[in-house]
Amino acid sequence: MPRFQVFVRWRPLSANESGEGEIKREYSENNSTISISAPPQSKTLSRRNIAWKSGSSFSGIFDANDNNKIVFDSVVSPVLSNVLQGQCCNFFAYGHSGSGKSHTIMGYNYDNSEEFGLCLAAAHHLISALKKLNTVDDGGRGDKLGIGIRMYEMRKNSAFDLLNGHRECHVREGSDGRVYIRGETEMLEDGKVRVRPITTVGCWSFEDLHRELQVGLKLRATGSSTIHDQSSRTHAVLELEIITEKLTVARDAVFERQSELVPVGKHATDVYIEEQSRGVMLNSDGKWIPNPDYQINQSRIDAAELKKGEFEKRVKEAEDYETKVFRDIASRHACIGGRLVFVDLAGSEYSDDSRTGPGPKQTPQEKQEGRQINSDLLALKEVIRATALNQTRIPFRSSPLTMVLRQHFQTSTNNHSAMILTISPSTQQFAAAMNTLKYGDLVGVASGKKRIA
């Protein structure tokens, strides 16, 4: 089995694509290789770019008449048992705008289970499995298992929380090497401050999850921009994690204490800077020299540092308690912490900042976003490649997208993660289809499939 699976999904022709007909496609017997060519009558394509053949890179191909359930059964369903063992599996949808990424990952039909998006179908199966585990008497420990959902979209260096009014959060690496996604510091009425992470909403039934998903998707759908829906210019990340109420409370306590540390840490820094700057002065040559009229108040600095140390200790205690709660639950339920991460990547055509296709020219801001998307998609390919090759240095820092996905990659079982390439079969989209397949081919080759010369 390849280290990271790559699937291809062709969608049906849409009503406004009937123009030049369909891209011709042929597959090898085991569906690992694809050849595409444009029909000879195609007028819009240059003669140089009318045929392409992949390497032996793919793990499966879905054709236009395969519905979401068929995709789910082949791609996601086989790994659910791993998630129920506490593992993490990542799924990416990659393709040009309108090729079917959201149709595949999020889905548009919430009433027909055959057309549930992969995330909703996965949630449905997980919740049923958790329901069975929840019927076992937990001896009053409050172990009721549920799913924590997080949903955000990545744009440049920010993540926008789709379960908290599209609030902007920033992606930062902490001094402990971990990546944090945090909102702005909020001042509360009682003078306290709060630094919110991306919201996790605990869902204890399928109806809860269904509702939350729709809340998030509505926010994602608003904000249409110039040429396309804004959704195609951002990466949407949806995480489903198996949690319990007690674990959620323990995690909230960590955030609470981290928030308390913020003003105390800031005060310690301010005191240090203030004392140091009062302790020096500029001489007549414009050089900094010790200020003879001021003795740096070291005990003031030490007192502020001491207080900061106390608050750091409180954070550490809360973190240790969270770890203890997690281990305790894990001793009874191996599934705790099991995660599915779905990423609906930005439309791949935006990665081409020299795009010359039909339609209005990109604005400077759109060009800049296009460059960021390009760098995210390249970084993702490199991370998948380095992970598949078990390299010691994985270039997670190359882009904000790979930074936030870092913990999922590090805890995932590589060969249970997959990328789905979504493609329109219209000849008008031949270049986009070829670009998508080329990207997937590189990922597939890098992930352990041998390339056919």
Ligand SMILES: Nc1ncnc2c1ncn2[C@@H]1O[C@H](COP(=O)(O)OP(=O)(O)OP(=O)(O)O)[C@@H](O)[C@H]1O
């Ligand atoms: N496999 C499919 N079967 C039927 N309809 C599909 C399929 N894939 C996509 N569609 C339809 O095509 C349209 C565009 O799909 P979708 O919104 O998923 O594209 P996208 O790649 O997410 O686009 P964007 O990048 O702009 O967000 C939608 O109306 C969707 O329902």
